Amino acid sequence: MTDKNRSLPPEALDDWAAVLRERFDLVAEDVPIALILDLARDVANGVARPAAPLSAFVAGLAAGRAGGSPEDVREAVAAITELALGHETPPAEPGS
Template sequence: MSEKTLPPEALDAWAAALRERFGLAEEDLPISLILDLARDVAVGVARPAAPFSAFAAGLVAGRAGGSPADVRAAAAAITELAGTWEN
């Protein structure tokens, strides 16, 4: 398995490809919000919890209606939990 590094412009291109493929608006994929969520969970809980938590944020947001505000609320709740997590 090769390790890949994704420069910022490639991340933007990947996000654009996802938006196009799934008919999403730019506000539907808040890159910095999701990266911040992943960082906060990786630091506050554990690295493997980061992608799982990002998935959970999407699931929770989708069940709440799926708006960008729902994504922000789910990410905020998970970030708050990660900030107080003691294992």
């Protein structure tokens, strides 16, 4: 692993999205960066930070199984966001 700065400027994220689109033969609408970043933020704040990448994966999986259209992606993200915003973390066990 290289010692790169992992805090990317927005254009670096756009560049990475372009690499992914090219590799997987996708168009810009297939990779809704802002939507996915909003999902990650809402899940990280409403559930837990490690739940964000898991939720993004599940959103893609659910959208793909529903047909894979941009609308399917938006619907999956909306459903997960709703769950995250209403999620109540159970209280910590005493002594943990």
